[in-house]
Amino acid sequence: MPTRFFRHVFCCAVLALSNLAAAQAASLLPIGPIDARVVWQERSLSACRSEQSPTAPDVCLLRTMQRSGARPQAIAAARMLVKANKAGFISAWRPLGKAALATVTYPFRANTNEGTLLIGSDGAAIDVDEGSVREEDRATPAWRAFAAAHPDSVPFAPGDFVGSTATDDGGQRLLFSTPLMTCHACAEDGALLIAYTLDKAGIVRERQLLTIK
Secondary structure, three states, X not given: OOHHHHHHHHHHHXXXXXXXXXXHHHOEEOOOOOOHHHOOOOOOOHHHHXXXXXXXXXXXXXXXXXXXXXXXXXXXXHHHHHHOOOOOEXXXXXXXXXXEEEEXXXXXXXXXXXXXXXXXXXXXXXXXXXXXXXXXXXXXXXXXXXXXXXXXXXXXXXXXXXXXXXXXXXXXXXXEEEEXXXXXXXXXXXXXXXXXXXXXXXXXXXXXXXXXX
């Protein structure tokens, strides 16, 4: 076959991998290595929500955490969330083998006040709710069929952790379900079932839309 054919195939493969990496990077939060010490048990933040507050809500949140004796790790995680324009704090921690799930509370949002971060053993924090439906998902037959039947239905965070399975190479696959609805008060039209695959070291290597149930 002509050399230009192989070049074309190679370039397409590189572009596909680059797009996948870019989509994955979009959901990464630069929180850094963290553990259960990042959890903060919320104190009253009513003053931070007040229009009379002399400081912005995110600044007020960090000051409240400091004054309440929050651990340095909890404050550092909240700072990184603020830096990512996701003002909030980690309110719960759930170990999952070599990985963990961190529940994020967003106290100043009108809707969807909780989110889920998947924390790999390398400390990378993946927001499982950010961009729940990605470009590669929209190209699948499952999404096309669902979108044709429910054109106004969208994902509503947070995604629920629904189970884990072992992989043949010693890693694990974590499954998350995110409801699809047309509004908060509406009945569910379906749910995304997303799988994150971790290698045996606990590092997230792949994300895949399995089905819409």
